[in-house]
Amino acid sequence: MIQRGTAEIVPIEDLVHKLRRSVATGQPLRLKLGMDPSSPDIHLGHTVVLQKIRQLQDLGHICHLIIGDFTGRIGDPTGKSETRRQLTAEEVHENARTYVQQVLKVLHPDRTEIVRNADWLAPLTFSDVVRLASVLTVARMLEREDFQKRFQENRPIHIHEFFYPLMQAYDSVHLHTDIEFGGTDQKFNLLMGRTLQKEFGQEPQVAVMMPILEGLDGVQKMSKSLGNYIGIDEPPKEMWGKVMSIPDDLMPKYFELLSGVSVEELRHIQAGLRDGSLHPRDAKMRLAKELVTRFLGAEAAAEAETNWKAVFQQGGLPQDIPEVRIQPGPRWLVKALVELGLATSNSEARRAIEQGGVRVNGERVADVNAEVDLRDGTVLQVGKRRFVRCRA
RNA sequence: GGAGGGGUACCAAAGUGGCCAAAUGGGGCGGACUGUAAAUCCGUUGCGUAAUGCUUCGUAGGUUCGAAUCCUACCCCCUCCA
Numbered sequence: 001m002i003q004r005g006t007a008e009i010v011p012i013e014d015l016v017h018k019l020r021r022s023v024a025t026g027q028p029l030r031l032k033l034g035m036d037p038s039s040p041d042i043h044l045g046h047t048v049v050l051q052k053i054r055q056l057q058d059l060g061h062i063c064h065l066i067i068g069d070f071t072g073r074i075g076d077p078t079g080k081s082e083t084r085r086q087l088t089a090e091e092v093h094e095n096a097r098t099y100v101q102q103v104l105k106v107l108h109p110d111r112t113e114i115v116r117n118a119d120w121l122a123p124l125t126f127s128d129v130v131r132l133a134s135v136l137t138v139a140r141m142l143e144r145e146d147f148q149k150r151f152q153e154n155r156p157i158h159i160h161e162f163f164y165p166l167m168q169a170y171d172s173v174h175l176h177t178d179i180e181f182g183g184t185d186q187k188f189n190l191l192m193g194r195t196l197q198k199e200f201g202q203e204p205q206v207a208v209m210m211p212i213l214e215g216l217d218g219v220q221k222m223s224k225s226l227g228n229y230i231g232i233d234e235p236p237k238e239m240w241g242k243v244m245s246i247p248d249d250l251m252p253k254y255f256e257l258l259s260g261v262s263v264e265e266l267r268h269i270q271a272g273l274r275d276g277s278l279h280p281r282d283a284k285m286r287l288a289k290e291l292v293t294r295f296l297g298a299e300a301a302a303e304a305e306t307n308w309k310a311v312f313q314q315g316g317l318p319q320d321i322p323e324v325r326i327q328p329g330p331r332w333l334v335k336a337l338v339e340l341g342l343a344t345s346n347s348e349a350r351r352a353i354e355q356g357g358v359r360v361n362g363e364r365v366a367d368v369n370a371e372v373d374l375r376d377g378t379v380l381q382v383g384k385r386r387f388v389r390c391r392a
Numbered sequence: 393g394g395a396g397g398g399g400u401a402c403c404a405a406a407g408u409g410g411c412c413a414a415a416u417g418g419g420g421c422g423g424a425c426u427g428u429a430a431a432u433c434c435g436u437u438g439c440g441u442a443a444u445g446c447u448u449c450g451u452a453g454g455u456u457c458g459a460a461u462c463c464u465a466c467c468c469c470c471u472c473c474a
Contacts (some may be wrong), residue, residue: 156469218429218430244427251429280429280430284427332441335441346441347439350440351421351436352421352422354435355422355435355436369441384422
């Protein structure tokens with residue numbers, strides 16, 4: 001059960017040992033998850049790890065959720081986003097608040113302890129840091145894939161980036177962590193925790209790594225900055241729609257990592273997808289229903305489902321179209337689109353019309369010079385999914 | 393401290409006096425096909441009721457009939473040597 005859906009557990013024997021001992025002594029294990037407070041929303045990619053932790057919590061173990069308010073100042077080195085904006089204390093605080101609220105939709109509220117690593121990292125003195133750093137060698141640091149890559153390609157690696165894994169590892173020392181969770185991309189950091197804990201005479205933590213969930217594009221990992229994510233706080237219709245737009249190939253993985261269905265059921269679904277007896281679209285609908293229900297409630301799910309079917313299977317209008325107040329009367333269509341926020345500039349509006357993407361009350365209008373008489377209830381549409389209803 | 397390379401549109405990357413509002417690829421957007429999937433194809437991607445129009449190529453000046461392209465100063469980034 002614990003292994004289901006995981007990518008790798010290092011080392012598995014230690015995990016077994018820790019679990020056994022916990023059962024014997026009644027002493028819960030100390031789990032740890034660090035989160036980056038740079039953005040306030042969590043998405044399905046995060047929930048993969050969170051759900052795993054939840055399982056352990058349901059067995060009585062406790063989790064420290066670390067708000068990386070100190071490590072966030074550096075940012076986990078990815079090589080990509082080299083310059084990361086420094087967040088102000090207020091921003092971090094604000095992000096953390098919504099973060100926690102969302103995270104607790106998945107984690108067990110009573111067995112989750114929220115901590116901030118600035119509490120123990122900020123007071124460290126330079127000599128403390130030097131002592132920490134002396135444990136490691138540059139060669140060891142360069143084992144890390146992205147460092148190695150950048151080193152070989154002669155791209156810059158900043159010294160302070162080396163401190164990120166170190167700090168994360170020190171979090172484990174400070175919290176006496178038994179098991180740390182993360183994505184497979186966290187492997188180096190998680191193992192660093194073991195190294196440092198040993199250095200401090202502690203029993204090393206177990207690293208549990210979960211697969212990385214690809215986002216809507218089906219290729220890159222789900223992340224806010226790539227804009228390919230499904231947030232757990234999104235409007236039901238949004239969430240439903242996004243699930244439906246996931247590439248088919250990802251369905252087996254999505255079910256495995258996100259769905260709560262039983263193992264037999266999971267196998268059944270995956271087999272169905274493979275041999276074609278289960279239409280990918282139906283699999284997605286099922287997943288969409290499960291996810292929207294879990295995060296937003298059954299009612300929201302039902303509504304989202306009805307809406308989706310109406311709009312996309314029957315090609316109708318969504319039930320609740322955004323409404324915009326207008327001054328009724330005729331005007332140039334191009335201007336109307338801009339006024340209603342369906343285009344950001346006249347040029348863009350003009351293009352949309354020329355390309356046949358604009359409909360007024362369901363009628364396609366392809367004449368750039370067209371006039372529209374906006375009245376209460378007039379519906380304008382650009383593309384397949386952007387609608388606005390006028391309100392006088 | 394020394395030497396060299398570079399800053400171009402959302403991103404990457406060409407262009408090195410006029411043919412440049414700026415190749416090409418990615419991304420985005422619109423259309424076709426579909427299942428709001430993928431793949432594919434077509435169109436489009438600064439602004440502008442469009443005009444031999446306006447504003448864009450790190451910043452500020454200058455040369456020129458004319459500059460992303462030449463000159464000067466400044467800012468920023470990277471690499472190598474020490």
